Amino acid sequence: MSNRIFRILLLIAFVVLSGCASLPDTVGRPVSQARTDVADTRLAAVAAASVDAQETHLSGLRLLPAGDQAFEARIALTRAAQKSIDAQYYQIADDASGRQFLRELRNAADxxxxxxxxxxxxxxxxQDALLxxxxxxPGIEVRMFNPLAVRDGSVGRRVFFSMNEFSRINRRMHNKLFVADSxxxxxxxxxxxxxxxxxxxxxxxxxxxxxxxxxVVAEMAAVFDAYWNSPHAYPIEELATSISTEAATWHFDKVTAAAAxxxxxxxxxxxxxxxxxPQIAAGRVELRMAAVRVVADSPRKADADTESLADGVVMNGNLDLMQSAHSEVLIASPYFVPSRRTMDVLQQAxxxxxxxxxxxxxxxxxxxxxxxxxYARYRQALLERRVALYELMPGDDEREAHADGPHGSLGRLHAKVAVVDxxxxxxxxMNMDRRSAHSNTEMSLIxxxxxxxxQVAGMLYTDRLPRSYQVRTTSAGRQGIEWVSQRGGEQVVQRSEPNATTxxxxxxxxxxxxxxxxLL
Known part of the structure; x- marks a missing residue:
């Protein structure tokens, strides 16, 4: 069930259920911090060889646009780590990738x-038995952020029977972070x-x-520690109380045995x-040196009594960056539901x-x-502010075969990037929507x-935008908008939204x- 459907179920429920399950009152949550005794590790030597020792205020960075290389990077770092691995995710699926990821982490712990x-x-x-x-x-700890008290059944069932805690469980940890040997x-x-x-x-x-x-890695590790030691983080063993340790261990070993x-x-x-x-094996990773800062929401954003209409730190940081633009802003976001301040920034631009x-x-x-x-409610207002709007088209196998990620399948935009000047x-x-601004916790690098x-602008302009509808106001003075695409060297104009049946x-x-x- 999608995150959006989850919120609909919460919203349309008007009965506060009695006798609902509850979270444990007392939780053993030992405090721990990122490892700092890592100077003698292999990855520390690789990192030192990969950055400019003279530019101590800069960090080494590399984009990972290809899905297969992004997965391989995580596995390669896991296999090379000697002291610590910290992983923070909105979702670790019980599928081939999730099982392989967890098994590699288990091997590292061994x-x-x-x-x-x-x-x-x-x-x-x-996933209680799996996790x-x-x-x-030994050597592995798992904590669940802002857990639902109901542990059994589907997402929909768990959500339905947790509706008495709407203000709390509506807030989710959307961060994605992986740190190897600090x-x-x-x-x-x-x-x-x-x-x-x-x-x-x-x-x-x-x-x-x-x-x-x-x-910059130390800054990100500190963000992880803040979430890890937050009162919103519950050890999995405090939640999965109906499953014996022996049964859970057997289940994990069984389902991950066939992982690639x-x-x-x-x-x-x-x-x-x-x-x-291969670059880690060779002792040096090709990186670009740059000044970078971490912008992260506090885990306290998940507090039930936090002001829900206030933009979070990450949203404000991104809007401040856009507001500083002199000539150009390019935004890619899978969901775009602008807040009042977002519209004000676009108006000023x-x-x-x-x-x-x-x-x-x-x-x-x-x-x-x-x-x-x-988002569609704002298209006309965005166009009136002279915003150039592009919507990703469904690609066929031939087009997608040359893209990073999807091969012979529908490509869906999920990247959250912005390029300024x-x-x-x-x-x-962070998505450019109300949930990321007000309810979810997020983290970004600027x-x-x-x-x-x-590099990012080039990938978007040369690859993604030509494979997108350009949304514009209709020609010849007619009221409304139209979708323009290129097919076979010819311009195709549609005056009703593609794929929008009555x-x-x-x-x-x-x-x-x-x-x-x-809630969007």
């Missing part, structure tokens, strides 16, 4: 690596699931991660970059003659139709690098009438 895994609880329905079995291995980190938009790494049919996500080394041990990866991504694993381009999913490619409907780059977990900013439009209108935009 070598003596301390493993801490923090997962948001929403999409962990049915408790994983945590039963010297390398991967952050960005990808969760751990097949569809983020080009392994799923019939749809895969088009996404973007960043590999980091240098001083090899990692199929293309030799070079669309930027001409080789896979990470129009007045200052800053060119704004926004790329998001079309109705045909989105995995969240209701969120798309929320071809110098500044924001990349992280990077001062013309090289990296130009029945689908009516269904979305009915749902939108009862769903507040703050």
């Amino acid at each position: 070598r003596g690596v301390r493993v801490r895994v923090l997962v948001d609880d929403l999409h962990a329905a049915g 408790a079995g994983f945590a039963s291995h 010297v390398f980190a991967i952050s960005g938009g990808r969760n751990i699931a097949d569809e983020y790494f080009g392994r799923s049919e019939p749809a895969n996500f088009i996404d973007m991660d960043m590999l980091s080394a240098g001083p 041990s090899d990692v199929a990866v293309t030799a070079f991504d669309s930027l001409g970059q080789p896979a990470i694993g 129009a007045e200052n003659k800053v060119h704004i381009s926004i790329m998001t999913n079309s109705l045909a490619t989105t995995d969240e139709p209701l969120a798309h409907f929320g 071809r110098r500044w780059l924001s990349i992280g977990s 990077v001062d690098s013309p090289v990296l900013a130009t 029945a689908r439009r009516l269904r979305l209108q009915m749902l939108a009438a009862i769903v507040d935009e703050e």
Whole structure:
């Protein structure tokens, strides 16, 4: 069940259920911190060789646009780690990628690596045995962020029987972070699931991660520690009380026994970059030196009594960056439901003659139709502010075969990036919507690098935008908007929304009438 449907179920329920399950009152939550005794590790030596020792205030960075290379990078770092691995994700799926990821972490723990895994609880329905079995291995700890008290059944069932706690469970940890030996980190938009790494049919996500080394990694490790030690983080064994340790261990070993041990990866991504694993083996990873800062919401954003209409730290940081633009802002976000301040920033940009381009999913490619409907309400207002709007078209096999990620499947935009003046780059977990602004916790990197900013802009302008509908006001003075695409060298104009049947439009209108935009 999708995150949007989850929120609909919460909203339409008007009965506060009695006799609901509750979370444990007392929780054993030992405090721990990122490892700092890592100077003698192999990865520390690789990181030192990969950054400029003279530029101690800069960090080494590399974009990971290809899904297969992004997965291979995580596995390669896991296999090379000697002291610690910290992983924080909104979702670790019980699929081929999730099982392989967990088994590699288990293998690392068997070598003596301390493993801490923090997962948001929403999409962990049915995973108590898997995660408790994983945590039963020595050296591994698993904590669930802001858990639902009901542990059995589907996501829908758990949500329904937790509706008496709407103000709390509506807040989710959306962060994505992986830190190996406190010297390398991967952050960005990808969760751990097949569809983020080009392994799923019939749809895969088009996404973007960043590999980091240098001083920025310590900042990200501190963010992990804040969430790990938060009162919202519950050890899995405190929740999965109906499953014995022996049964959970047996379950984990059984379901991960068949997980793949090899990692199929293309030799070079669309930027001409080789896979990470061979570079780690060679002792040096090719990175770009840049100034970078971490912008992260506090885990206290998940407090039930937090002001829900206040933009979070990450949203404000990104809007401040956009407001600083002199000439151009390019935004890619799978969901775009602007807040009042977002619209104000775009209005100011129009007045200052800053060119704004926004790329998001079309109705045909989105995995969240209701969120798309929320965005559609703002299309006319955005066009009036001279924003260039692009919506990703559904691709056929031939087009997608040349893209990073989807192969022979529907490509869905999931990357969350912004490029300002071809110098500044924001990349992280935050969508440009109300949920990311007000309810979910997020993390982003804001990077001062013309090289990296130009790389992202180039990929979007040369690859994604030509395969998108351009949304514009209708010609010849008619009221309304139209969708323009290029097919076979010819321009195709559609004056009604592609893939929007009357029945689908009516269904979305009915749902939108009862769903507040703050939940989108």
